[in-house]
Structures are given as C-alpha cells and as structure tokens.
Amino acid sequence: MAKDMTEQDLTSDPKDKNLKQVAYYPGCALEGTGHAYNRSTKAVGKALGLELVEVKDWNCCGAMEVKNIDPQVQTYLSARNLTKTEEMGFDVVMAPCNGCYHNLKKAEYDLAHNPQAVEANERISAKAGHPAYQPGRVETIHALDWLKRAVGEKELARRTAGKLKGMKIANYYGCMYTRPRHIFPDKDQGAGSESTHAPHFMDDLLASAGAENVDFPLKTACCGGAHAMSDADTSTQLVLNILTTAEACGAEVIATECPTCHTSLEIHQLRAEKLLGRKTNVKILYFTQLLGMALGLSQRKVGVAENMADPRVYLKERGLR
Amino acid sequence: MPIHEKTLIRPENLVSHDELVIDGVDVSGHWSTFIKPRTITDYNEEMQAEIAALPGGENIHRCWQCGSCTNSCTMNAVNPEFNPRYWIYLIRQGLEEELLRDKDIIWQCVSCNKCTYACPRDVVPEAVMKATAHWLELKGHTGESLSSVFDRGFTDNVVHSGKIEEGHVLRIFFWRTGQPLAPPWLRDLILGLVKKLPVFYLYNLLKTAVLRPKTRGWGKTGAAIEDYVRERHAEQAAALGLSGKGGH
Known part of the structure; x- marks a missing residue:
C-alpha cells in the first residue's frame, strides 16, 4: 500500500492535455487596473506553450456590484459568457480574476440548483436573442488550476531552475477564490485538490520555482475590496492588517491572484502611508509576474512598471531583470 | 432566549441613587444599581417577511442563532457593533427600534462570505445583510449608502x-x-x-x-436586463407595501 502511494505520488504530477488550449475570459479589470495581470498571464502561457483564445464578445460578469441590484442579473451576466464560450466550441474557460472566476462558478451552481435563477436566465437570454446557458456544458477554471493542471510543478521546476530561490513570499488568495465552498465542487476533494480553508495551489507553483513560502495566516482574509472606494477607511484598516502580518511573517513579497485584491492592497498600502503614516515595505506582485520572471521573461514583459509599490529595484537585487 | 437582555443594561436603562432606603434597607450607590423594567409593545411583525421578500433574505428563517457568522465576520473584527447574528435575531423578533440603532453600519458588509462559509444552516448571512441594508433604504430609514x-x-x-x-x-x-x-x-x-x-x-x-x-x-441585452430589474423591483416594492414608488 505504502509503495503504491509513493509510486502514485511520483507519477501524479498532473498534466491535463485538454488545457493546452482553453477559452480565456479576462474580464473588465484585466483591461484596466489589472492590465499587468493580463499581460503576465498571457506571457506565461506563451512561454509554456499554452494557448489562450479570448472569449468572443464577452461581457462583465457582474463583479461585486450587480448582485446587490439583483442577484439573478449577475447570474445571467456570468452565464452569457459561458454561452459565448460554448459557441466557440470550448468546454473549459479560464478566468484569472477571482471575481470573474467566482461569479462564473456561482452561475454554474445556481443554474443547477436554483429555479429562480434558471427562470431569470431563460427570460433575459430569450429577450436578448441568444440560447440560455445550460449548466454542465462549460467548466470554469482559475489561472492557478490552469497552470497546475496543464503544466504542473515538475515541469515548472525544470523550466525555472529555482530562479525565485530565497524569495520570501506570503501567498494571498483573498475571499472569492474559496468562499462559499458549495460553488466550488472540485475543491476539498482530498489529495491533489485545492483546499477552501488552506488554499495552496499558488504556494505549490511558486515553490516549484524556488520561492520560500512563509507561513501566512491571512491567506484568505478580506482586503475590503468590495468597498475599496465606498468605505475606504475600513479597507485601509483591513489591508494594513494583511501587510503588517505578512511582514511579521518574514515576507518580502505578497503574491496575488486577483486584480481586485492586488489593486486594493496597492492603493491602501499607499493610503495607509499618506493618511496614517504607516509605511510598509512588502512588495505586491501577481503570481504570474513572479512565475514569468522565473521563466526568464523580463520585468517589462510581465508589466512590473505598472505596479504601484515599485518592486523594480528589489527584483533587480534578486537577479530578476 | 436571553440574548436581547443586553439592551437592558445600556447606561440609559441603569439607575443608581446616592441615597435611597426602601423598607428600611439601604440601597444607595453603585452596588445597588437598578435595571429599569421594560415592556415591549412595538414589535414589527412584518419585518422578517419583508426582508425575506428581498433578494438574499430568503433563508433568514433558517437561523438558529449559533453565532458562527458574527464569529467569523471581517467587519465584526473591525467594529464589535457589527453583529450579523444579533441583527438576524432582532429581525426575526420584529425588534425594529433596536435594529435601527445600527442602521448606519449594516451596509458596511464587505461580502467576504466568511459567514456564508461558516453557517451550518445555509442562511447566507452575507445576502441577508444586503437585503437588510436595502430594506433600510427602501423604508426610508437611511439614505442611499x-x-x-x-x-x-x-x-x-x-x-x-x-x-x-x-x-x-x-x-x-x-x-x-x-x-x-x-x-x-x-x-x-x-x-x-x-x-x-x-x-x-x-x-x-x-x-x-x-x-x-x-x-x-x-444590442437588446441591456434593455432585456432593464425590463427584468424593473419588474423585480416593482414586485419587491409591493411586498414592502411601497407600491407606486418603484425600485431602489
């Protein structure tokens, strides 16, 4: 038994051939403030021989806002993107933004479980003149799932040759990637699957590139992103807590996988410094920027100049140009 | 359930006398603090049904007051007055006056979904908070947050x-x-x-x-969504007895 398990472990580095070419749903943030995430995700995909085909005529998933006007409209908006994915002949769509990923997953769940959502989706789809999305047709995955399943740690370790060696990283996943658990049926499924209470996919990927992940208790804490503007003082307080905790854990970098979290951390890091005089030095980088540089891409190629807490000097010192 | 008794020990409900003797017993000073008796007659018996009629409020009746929501709440850690468990209790009891004391902070829920993750009864407290904040606006208790x-x-x-x-x-x-x-x-x-x-x-x-x-x-998609939202908001306004005023 023990022997079998070892053998399985050695060969279980997952490489999902179906993911070599997937539909890509960037979402609004990646065309705006999250531009560096868009750029670095595409660059990493290219470097690893993975093809991303942008969903044709995609629309906003509803983000954190539309559900507060009407939750079923948000379900419809997300489902429309799944219809568009299906129309292109794809059965997997990759969304790097936590908000998009969460909403597409939630639409999938609601359309399979909530009659009111089904009714609204059918009604609005009919009026808009396209077929209503039927659950089960398209699988939504996150950029973390994508790299983990299509490439895997072994291949990444080989390709990166430990370029992030010695870099102390706090991996920050935020809220939307793991909560609430019922919309993520693929998580918490034992060995190899992602955990909703202690997510580790980003840790795994960065560790395979040589990074030293610090023990960070606020992986899934909230940055207040939903109210980054409407309740800025609360957001600053929440973000400051995350930044100071990361520093206390010995992190030099906070790795992010969501444009809302990333921007919220950046904005409120500066706001805390300007308004509260609380300066923190931890750098905030998308995990795709870190992986891209580990794969030998330049700072420019992964859009580091767009990061607010300028990490260029720090990265140079680490040998990442 | 003894939960609402915390309202009785607010400063305005406590009385102590510098010098007071009742039936020959000295009850002066701090050690003989009295709690004012209270009789509640102004229950709002519609409140739970109204909030349940708004999107997200549907499951409020399922709550059994375990407190997992408040215990996990991001906002509660920032401000102890932010207490989803307590607000759900007040709504279910119809204690409107007590709920209104917190009317200006309920909208601050950041939708982190920790409560929804922790809730053993599938109340979806996050959505209940949004429904409650909307109810406060629709009823005119607060302006638009x-x-x-x-x-x-x-x-x-x-x-x-x-x-x-x-x-x-x-x-x-x-x-x-x-x-x-x-x-x-x-x-x-x-x-x-x-x-x-x-x-x-x-x-x-x-x-x-x-x-x-x-x-x-x-193309027509925007108009299709607008139609849907208009209908839904009219239904909700009707459920709250606000017919004619339209949506929020």
Whole structure:
C-alpha cells in the first residue's frame, strides 16, 4: 500500500492535455487596473506553450456590484459568457480574476440548483436573442488550476531552475477564490485538490520555482475590496492588517491572484502611508509576474512598471531583470 | 432566549441613587444599581417577511442563532457593533427600534462570505445583510449608502455597455456622492503612477477613457436586463407595501 502511494505520488504530477488550449475570459479589470495581470498571464502561457483564445464578445460578469441590484442579473451576466464560450466550441474557460472566476462558478451552481435563477436566465437570454446557458456544458477554471493542471510543478521546476530561490513570499488568495465552498465542487476533494480553508495551489507553483513560502495566516482574509472606494477607511484598516502580518511573517513579497485584491492592497498600502503614516515595505506582485520572471521573461514583459509599490529595484537585487 | 437582555443594561436603562432606603434597607450607590423594567409593545411583525421578500433574505428563517457568522465576520473584527447574528435575531423578533440603532453600519458588509462559509444552516448571512441594508433604504430609514450609489453606477455602466470602464465608474461615484472628482490621496497616487508608466500604457488608458469599452453584439441585452430589474423591483416594492414608488 505504502509503495503504491509513493509510486502514485511520483507519477501524479498532473498534466491535463485538454488545457493546452482553453477559452480565456479576462474580464473588465484585466483591461484596466489589472492590465499587468493580463499581460503576465498571457506571457506565461506563451512561454509554456499554452494557448489562450479570448472569449468572443464577452461581457462583465457582474463583479461585486450587480448582485446587490439583483442577484439573478449577475447570474445571467456570468452565464452569457459561458454561452459565448460554448459557441466557440470550448468546454473549459479560464478566468484569472477571482471575481470573474467566482461569479462564473456561482452561475454554474445556481443554474443547477436554483429555479429562480434558471427562470431569470431563460427570460433575459430569450429577450436578448441568444440560447440560455445550460449548466454542465462549460467548466470554469482559475489561472492557478490552469497552470497546475496543464503544466504542473515538475515541469515548472525544470523550466525555472529555482530562479525565485530565497524569495520570501506570503501567498494571498483573498475571499472569492474559496468562499462559499458549495460553488466550488472540485475543491476539498482530498489529495491533489485545492483546499477552501488552506488554499495552496499558488504556494505549490511558486515553490516549484524556488520561492520560500512563509507561513501566512491571512491567506484568505478580506482586503475590503468590495468597498475599496465606498468605505475606504475600513479597507485601509483591513489591508494594513494583511501587510503588517505578512511582514511579521518574514515576507518580502505578497503574491496575488486577483486584480481586485492586488489593486486594493496597492492603493491602501499607499493610503495607509499618506493618511496614517504607516509605511510598509512588502512588495505586491501577481503570481504570474513572479512565475514569468522565473521563466526568464523580463520585468517589462510581465508589466512590473505598472505596479504601484515599485518592486523594480528589489527584483533587480534578486537577479530578476 | 436571553440574548436581547443586553439592551437592558445600556447606561440609559441603569439607575443608581446616592441615597435611597426602601423598607428600611439601604440601597444607595453603585452596588445597588437598578435595571429599569421594560415592556415591549412595538414589535414589527412584518419585518422578517419583508426582508425575506428581498433578494438574499430568503433563508433568514433558517437561523438558529449559533453565532458562527458574527464569529467569523471581517467587519465584526473591525467594529464589535457589527453583529450579523444579533441583527438576524432582532429581525426575526420584529425588534425594529433596536435594529435601527445600527442602521448606519449594516451596509458596511464587505461580502467576504466568511459567514456564508461558516453557517451550518445555509442562511447566507452575507445576502441577508444586503437585503437588510436595502430594506433600510427602501423604508426610508437611511439614505442611499455609498455602497449602493457605487453599485448603481457600476450596474448602469454594465447594462449600457456590457463592460465597465473603471475610470468612468469612479467618476460617476464621486460625482453622485458629491465628493471632489478624486480625493487628494487618490490624486497623489494617480500622479505618482503616471510619472513612471510607459507611454504606450498611458496612451491605452486614455484611449479606454475616451472610447469606453463596449461588448460587441450587446444590442437588446441591456434593455432585456432593464425590463427584468424593473419588474423585480416593482414586485419587491409591493411586498414592502411601497407600491407606486418603484425600485431602489
């Protein structure tokens, strides 16, 4: 038994051939403030021989806002993107933004479980003149799932040759990637699957590139992103807590996988410094920027100049140009 | 359930006398503090049904007051007065006056979903908080919260174009809330960023701001969504006895 398990472990580095070419749903943030995430995700995909085909005529998933006007409209908006994915002949769509990923997953769940959502989706789809999305047709995955399943740690370790060696990283996943658990049926499924209470996919990927992940208790804490503007003082307080905790854990970098979290951390890091005089030095980088540089891409190629807490000097010192 | 008794020991409900003797017993001073008796007659018996009629409030009746929501709550850690478990209790009891004491903070729920993750009864407390905040607005107990103004501006942009342009959403938000077009800290931040960004990136930013992204083939979709929202908001207004006033 023990022997079998070892053998399985050695060969279980997952490489999902179906993911070599997937539909890509960037979402609004990646065309705006999250531009560096868009750029670095595409660059990493290219470097690893993975093809991303942008969903044709995609629309906003509803983000954190539309559900507060009407939750079923948000379900419809997300489902429309799944219809568009299906129309292109794809059965997997990759969304790097936590908000998009969460909403597409939630639409999938609601359309399979909530009659009111089904009714609204059918009604609005009919009026808009396209077929209503039927659950089960398209699988939504996150950029973390994508790299983990299509490439895997072994291949990444080989390709990166430990370029992030010695870099102390706090991996920050935020809220939307793991909560609430019922919309993520693929998580918490034992060995190899992602955990909703202690997510580790980003840790795994960065560790395979040589990074030293610090023990960070606020992986899934909230940055207040939903109210980054409407309740800025609360957001600053929440973000400051995350930044100071990361520093206390010995992190030099906070790795992010969501444009809302990333921007919220950046904005409120500066706001805390300007308004509260609380300066923190931890750098905030998308995990795709870190992986891209580990794969030998330049700072420019992964859009580091767009990061607010300028990490260029720090990265140079680490040998990442 | 003894939970609401905390309201009895608020300062205004406590009485102590410097010198008081009752039936020969000295009850002066702090050690003989009295709690004022209270009789509740103003239950709002419609409150739970009304909040349950708003999107997200549907499962409020399932709550058995375990407190997992408050225990896991991001906002409760920032402000102990932010107490979803207690508010759900008040709504289910119909203790409107008591709920209104917290009317100006309920909208601050950041939708982190920790409560929904922790809830053993599938109440979806996060959605109940949103329904409660909407109920307060619809009933006129509060004005439109900053969060609602933001949500409305955002949704208008999506319905119109299929996509949002972040700069536009922000400008609308600042304009509608009467704030300067960008608060000083945000202006400093933007200027700092502009100084170091590559020219092509600035060009792209400017282009998006002028050309405003739009989903191709959006066509009738926006109108279809508007129709749906109008119908739903009319239903909700009717459920709250607000017919004729329209949606929020």
